[in-house]
Amino acid sequence: MKKIIEKIEESDAILIGASNGFSICEGLHLFGGDQAFQELFPDFIEKYGFSNILEASIFKFPKEEEKWTYLSRLIWHYSGTYHGSSVMDSLKSIIMDKPYFIVTSNGEGHFSLAGLENEQIYEIEGNWLSMQCAHRCHDTLYPSMDVIKKMAQVQQTGKITSEMIPKCPFCGREMQIHVATDHNFIPDSDGQKRFQSFVNKYHGKNLVVLELGIGCRNQMIKAPLMNLVNQEPNATYVTVNKGEIYIPEVIKHKSFGVDGDMTEILTLLKGKMTSM
Template sequence: MKEKYRKVLTKIEEADAILIGASNGLSISEGIHIFADDSSFQENFGNFREKYGFRSIIQGCFFPFPSEEEKWAFFSRMFEYFLINREASQVMKNLYELVKDKNYFVVTSNIDAHFPLAGFPKERLFEIEGNCRNLQCSHGCHNRIYPGDDVLSKMAQNQENGRVPSVLIPKCPECEGPMQVHIEVDRNFLRDESWQASLEAYQDFIGKAQGKKLVLLELGVGARNQMIKAPFINVTNHEEYATYITFNKGSELYVPDIIAAKSIGIDGNIAEVLQQLVQMK
């Protein structure tokens, strides 16, 4: 295994560009599992679990809450769980340590906003499905995203009987209708100017890496997550000097035959793999 780690480090050190793709497996390595009915979910969301019957954070994101007061109780709790009084995890610090001196870009479907927490700058980050700290009009009446930290914090700290006070509930500045967290849970998800700019930065990064030594570093991306995996496989297949490196666990580790010769797959706990690589660096 150490030989594989050394190969990964050499590829990273020699790369002209590193494209990082991250999904749920990376969050799980930090101790956050949005699909699991685990002890952490039960401890932090137990009252929602008991009242509404959903069994994970992701089910809560899609749940049709009967009122705005109850909806915002859940989403502000999720914001609190992901971000309030939380420092960057060792997992994210190690990832940053690995690539901070390189030319890199991050594309992620994670909604926990943990990349900026670890020092990854916004201009090098594309959060495809949004994140838990921004707000938008639920009707999409206008194409603008709003920072929600203040109002989400207040709602998280002022909950009673699974509800937040009506006076704290955000209203759309334009139509005065309901708002929602800017994550992709329905067709109203806004791809505003900042989202489009991030998409263009992502595409531009790939374009500028053509013909160069490109490492595509994939972290916890399952085979079904085609919005990250498919472009990574396609670029690796078409770029002569590209190397596809993927970290995942067990059956989630997937390297297609078409790029197997240009790939390194490491089966294991992502937290432990990153720790090992940083120690060897």
């Protein structure tokens, strides 16, 4: 841990990769039918037998009203009422005043909601805070939270009606949350450019790549970050995950793998950095 702290403090910038493991530490488990899921969606579980958030999110609901009932309840609970978390607070303290960039496959928008700069975040699979034309008649993104909030509030006393379903302002057909669920997803090309610009800016510099909760199957983030560390002579790779640490032999000499509870590990890093 001392060596990791030294690398972070000596770094010129920090590149953060985050995936499902980080969300789990914040109480959002896409793949697990935990108590929170059961308490939030008892009606959908009874009707469709859903076992987790992801299964319900990719389900083709027979009616748009049902789809938006599910989505608005989900998004308002996890994003609309989000006020930070201990693991997020620790990460922000670890970053300190360092230049940083975040690449994430998490779609709940917590990094921006926690006050981190939008321009320093690349959400490769979109996020719940935006919506797009479901048929991609054009590539403009629209804020979703006003619609989500109204729908979530209506559910407290009644049902979502067809008049509340958001429609595309161009073609008049349905909208969808801006996440990568089908071929109509609008990729964040600007985010990708900002990411590449950050990498170019700190080429050859002391760069710490901090990977948080990314499993081996998530090659969209994990493989590019490990390749970057291999190519950058002064880069350090730090991977934090519970029960699944993978470091290729080619970058082993400049890598650290920390297996355990991420909340505890980042809290420990934060405490030791502030005490040094």
